[in-house]
Amino acid sequence: xxxxxxxxxxxxxxxxxxxxxxxxxxxxxxxxxxxxxxxxxxxxxxxxxxxxxxxxxxxxxxxxxxxxxxxxxxxxxxxxxxxxxxxxxxxxxxxxxxxxxxxxxxxxxxxxxxxxxxxxxxxxxxxxxxxxxxxxxxxxxxxxxxxxxxxxxxxxxxxxxxxxxxxxxxxxxxxxxxxxxxxxxxxxxxxxxxxxxxxxxxxxxxxxxxxxxxxxxxxxxxxxxxxxxxxxxxxxxxxxxxxxxxxxxxxxxxxxxxxxxxxxxxxxxxxxx
Amino acid sequence: xxxxxxxxxxxxxxxxxxxxxxxxxxxxxxxxxxxxxxxxxxxxxxxxxxxxxxxxxxxxxxxxxxxxxxxxxxxxxxxxxxxxxxxxxxxxxxxxxxxxxxxxxxxxxxxxxxxxxxxxxxxxxxxxxxxxxxxxxxxxxxxxxxxxxxxxxxxxxxxxxxxxxxxxxxxxxxxxxxxxxxxxxxxxxxxxxxxxxxxxxxxxxxxxxxxxxxxxxxxxxxxxxxxxxxxxxxxxxxxxxxxxxxxxxxxxxxxxxxxxxxxxxxxxxxxxxxxxxxxxxxxxxxxxxxxxxxxxxxxxxxxxxxxxxxxxxxxxxxxxxxxxxxxxxxxxxxxxxxxxxxxxxxxxxxxxxxxxxxxxxxxxxxxxxxxxxxxxxxxxxxxxxxxxxxxxxxxxxxxxxxxxxxxxxxxxxxxxxx
Numbered sequence: 001x002x003x004x005x006x007x008x009x010x011x012x013x014x015x016x017x018x019x020x021x022x023x024x025x026x027x028x029x030x031x032x033x034x035x036x037x038x039x040x041x042x043x044x045x046x047x048x049x050x051x052x053x054x055x056x057x058x059x060x061x062x063x064x065x066x067x068x069x070x071x072x073x074x075x076x077x078x079x080x081x082x083x084x085x086x087x088x089x090x091x092x093x094x095x096x097x098x099x100x101x102x103x104x105x106x107x108x109x110x111x112x113x114x115x116x117x118x119x120x121x122x123x124x125x126x127x128x129x130x131x132x133x134x135x136x137x138x139x140x141x142x143x144x145x146x147x148x149x150x151x152x153x154x155x156x157x158x159x160x161x162x163x164x165x166x167x168x169x170x171x172x173x174x175x176x177x178x179x180x181x182x183x184x185x186x187x188x189x190x191x192x193x194x195x196x197x198x199x200x201x202x203x204x205x206x207x208x209x210x211x212x213x214x215x216x217x218x219x220x221x222x223x224x225x226x227x228x229x230x231x232x233x234x235x236x237x238x239x240x241x242x243x244x245x246x247x248x249x250x251x252x253x254x255x256x257x258x259x260x261x262x263x264x265x266x267x268x269x270x271x272x273x
Numbered sequence: 274x275x276x277x278x279x280x281x282x283x284x285x286x287x288x289x290x291x292x293x294x295x296x297x298x299x300x301x302x303x304x305x306x307x308x309x310x311x312x313x314x315x316x317x318x319x320x321x322x323x324x325x326x327x328x329x330x331x332x333x334x335x336x337x338x339x340x341x342x343x344x345x346x347x348x349x350x351x352x353x354x355x356x357x358x359x360x361x362x363x364x365x366x367x368x369x370x371x372x373x374x375x376x377x378x379x380x381x382x383x384x385x386x387x388x389x390x391x392x393x394x395x396x397x398x399x400x401x402x403x404x405x406x407x408x409x410x411x412x413x414x415x416x417x418x419x420x421x422x423x424x425x426x427x428x429x430x431x432x433x434x435x436x437x438x439x440x441x442x443x444x445x446x447x448x449x450x451x452x453x454x455x456x457x458x459x460x461x462x463x464x465x466x467x468x469x470x471x472x473x474x475x476x477x478x479x480x481x482x483x484x485x486x487x488x489x490x491x492x493x494x495x496x497x498x499x500x501x502x503x504x505x506x507x508x509x510x511x512x513x514x515x516x517x518x519x520x521x522x523x524x525x526x527x528x529x530x531x532x533x534x535x536x537x538x539x540x541x542x543x544x545x546x547x548x549x550x551x552x553x554x555x556x557x558x559x560x561x562x563x564x565x566x567x568x569x570x571x572x573x574x575x576x577x578x579x580x581x582x583x584x585x586x587x588x589x590x591x592x593x594x595x596x597x598x599x600x601x602x603x604x605x606x607x608x609x610x611x612x613x614x615x616x617x618x619x620x621x622x623x624x625x626x627x628x629x630x631x632x633x634x635x636x637x638x639x640x641x642x643x644x645x646x647x648x649x650x651x652x653x654x655x656x657x658x659x660x661x662x663x664x665x666x667x668x669x670x671x672x673x674x675x676x677x678x679x680x681x682x683x684x685x686x687x688x689x690x691x
Contacts, residue, residue, distance in 0.1 A: 038618065039613070042684045045687070050684075051412070069409075070409060082687045151523070160529050182659075185660075186660070186663075192676065192678070195413050199414065199418075202409075204420070205459075213472070240524070266524075267529070268522055269522065269523040271522075271523065272518060272520060273519040
């Protein structure tokens with residue numbers, strides 16, 4: 001890969017532009033971040049990044065659809081990578097916090113996700129324009145994982161700041177999407193969900209209903225609808241002021257970034273009971 | 274569909290032809306690329322620098338480093354100290370019983386798909402003019418989406434009924450100007466007409482009460498689908514379960530507390546059974562707003578009326594030896610499916626139960642499927658997780674897994690080389 005990079009660097013050097021990782025940089029980008037434990041995590045993330053906003057300009061990419069998207073904005077894939085905690089925490093500014101939308105898959109539990117064998121405590125994450133790591137770009141993040149968005153008493157305190165520079169995920173972040181319960185991939189329902197999320201976003205749905213409906217469609221196709229109640233319950237944490245945003249608004253900041261102390265720094269949750 | 278010899282679905286065949294052409298075009302490129310791409314590093318050796326798109330495009334699927342548990346090969350079904358997955362004895366008995374009995378597929382009523390589609394389009398027509406709407410063909414799902422911004426539309430309610438002429442049988446069908454910002458309405462229809470979903474992006478501004486009682490919601494939803502001819506129950510083809518699901522909004526305040534928790538939408542889901550066994554991909558769903566009772570979501574998927582006279586035997590009753598052979602084959606299929614679906618979590622998994630069900634296909638009608646429930650312990654998680662598995666006993670699992678989507682190649686490994 002280094003040889004490839006060198007070759008491309010030589011060929012493209014005269015035209016190179018280095019994008020900066022900064023808040024609302026006006027560049028529509030998304031990324032996929034995969035824990036390496038199970039194939040299904042790869043499937044979840046790949047189905048999203050492959051489906052979403054395909055620009056048909058990749059080296060070996062061939063598009064067959066007539067109309068790619070109803071999003072009036074070009075989004076490009078920046079990352080599709082196996083990840084560890086650093087991509088979400090210490091070095092987030094170069095990874096999840098350098099794109100507008102991050103899609104993450106791995107085994108999860110309350111405010112925690114295991115990435116490639118290491119538990120990542122998401123209470124220590126800080127994403128968005130006011131991140132403790134720098135001027136982040138992230139607006140929306142998806143956790144295709146069990147229980148990361150668990151809604152126990154006081155759950156907001158794990159996600160929101162109680163002081164201006166505290167490390168908490170909502171540091172300018174607009175939406176976090178995932179499951180408040182276990183998520184189970186019955187008969188491909190998981191990958192169906194990530195496919196549907198991409199479609200829903202491309203067709204201009206609000207971020208929160210796009211995720212909710214994508215999970216519902218996955219549920220319909222899951223045998224868990226036959227077997228087990230109580231799993232696969234989705235939740236979306238979002239700042240109230242950002243609640244109606246669609247993907248076409250995210251690349252330039254949508255309804256705005258809000259931090260601790262601002263009147264709009266209020267976290268609502270759209271969820272299935 | 275032949276016994277244990279899956280036919281390539283026409284949709285898959287088209288895809289495979291396309292893939293064939295792509296393979297020819299890309300082989301040369303990959304050959305050129307091969308000398309450029311070093312073997313994948315282990316996860317521990319991964320760089321912490323971001324990965325570029327060009328790296329993704331050239332990644333080799335075979336470089337995928339995901340560990341997989343090996344399924345036991347032909348071993349007796351007992352607990353295994355080495356952590357191999359186990360099928361409980363009573364599940365094996367159920368499997369053997371299934372293998373002995375004859376199996377059939379059940380045809381679908383001719384013309385029913387078109388009839389149902391017209392009913393659905395009558396409802397859609399109260400909001401969207403399909404001839405004027407934006408149109409989009411999905412590259413992944415075999416369906417077309419139509420979208421229109423609603424300046425005015427005729428509200429739909431659960432009591433609405435459509436006559437055979439497509440005319441609604443109640444008053445108040447006129448389109449009316451609505452308060453607030455115009456919202457999108459989107460209608461999706463699969464190419465074969467078996468999956469349809471109509472949705473308005475309309476929401477209440479705030480709390481509007483607790484909506485219908487569970488009993489009323491279920492009864493109204495069942496009548497909505499049955500009396501409009503979208504679901505046609507018979508003695509054997511029935512609505513097996515109706516479920517009310519609530520979308521809610523937990524409203525926070527600046528003190529990080531919950532100010533309110535209100536109902537945003539009620540979704541009522543109907544499930545289907547045939548001869549008492551679930552048809553796993555059939556679903557009807559209707560969503561309503563509390564307060565106004567306006568219908569903002571209608572979905573009907575794979576619920577085409579069955580035609581028992583079109584039933585066809587696909588496997589005769591087997592003698593003991595034949596049944597044992599099929600049982601062994603199916604046991605391996607179950608374990609392979611478990612490993613394929615759960616990876617390392619298959620280690621130590623226990624398959625706890627088996628049920629028989631059906632799966633509606635566009636071409637073969639209702640086909641038998643086997644549903645298994647496994648308990649697994651994913652790495653890093655102390656909790657037991659339930660995993661559902663489906664095996665298509667007389668064909669490929671791929672059709673069930675894809676559920677009508679256009680298959681793509683196996684997901685390439687996420688690229689981590691820099």
